[in-house]
Amino acid sequence: MSLGFAKVLGTPPDVTAANIPSPTGEQRGDGPKGKKASGLLFVDGTLYMWARNAGNAQLAWSVDHGKTWTWADWKLSTSFGCPTFLNFGKDYTGARDEFVYIYSPDADGAYEPADRMVLARVSKTRIKDRDAYEYFRGLTEGKPIWTKEVKDRGPVLTDSGRCYRSMLTYNADLKRYLWCVTRPAKGKKGAYGLAIYDSPEPWGPWTTAYVAEPWDVDAGESCGFPSKWMSADGRTLHLVFAGGDAFCVRKAELVLRGK
Secondary structure (H helix, E strand, C coil), X not given: CCECCEEEEEECCEEEEEEXXXXXXXXXXXXXXXXXXXXXXXXXXXXXXXXXXXXXXXXEEECCCCCCCEEEEEEECCCCCCCEEEECCHHHCCCCCCEEEEEEECCCCCCCCEEEEEEEEEECCCCCCHHHCEEXXXXXXXXXXXXXXXXXXXXXXXXXXXXXXXXXXXXXXCCEEEEEEEEECCCCCCCEEEEEEEECCCCCCCEEEEEECCCCCCCECCEECCHHHCCCCCCEEEEEEEXXXXXXXXXXXXXXXXX
């Protein structure tokens, strides 16, 4: 199975999981041969999923917490080969505006690192509407410029050969956006480090909060900080990552500059 579903219960370190059978969502195929989830978002009672390995990526949604899925009849076919959502709080509470933000390496697939990351946005009421999407073009005097043409997209983050699979979460207590990026190790195929960037806005500017190459464990192909597992002051987090193709959780303590 390349794509299956489960509900994670509890709070680290005491977590359990329960499978969610879903004939309409489950996919089969090894490696790039099967669709795999690259981003999940819950908005106004609907669970949305981006699936990679779909030429390039395909949207699906569920209104019964992952039991049944409807697949969009369109795809992102230029760039956005491994898209992920920016997550806010439960059911999208605490969002900065009415938009949903989507990030990806600037590549058609999910298996080769890119030189830059790209960004799209769509109204949270029109996520299913292909024509409603806009693409980040760049900044003018610190303000984001958007375009309807994907060919005119610009970089939201640049890191030559290191832009790979990622997850983003807003830390409401610290008022910072945290971007966890799996960082391919140079010259070592299948080996990954970890980079964490932070910013006061979804489009940057991004500063490096943490980087490790290599990390002390295999960071895996995806990693991120769930908002549900952030402390009240925003300083204690839990990193969820796919180390060694396993579900892994590691506690993180943030040390603020000047504190």
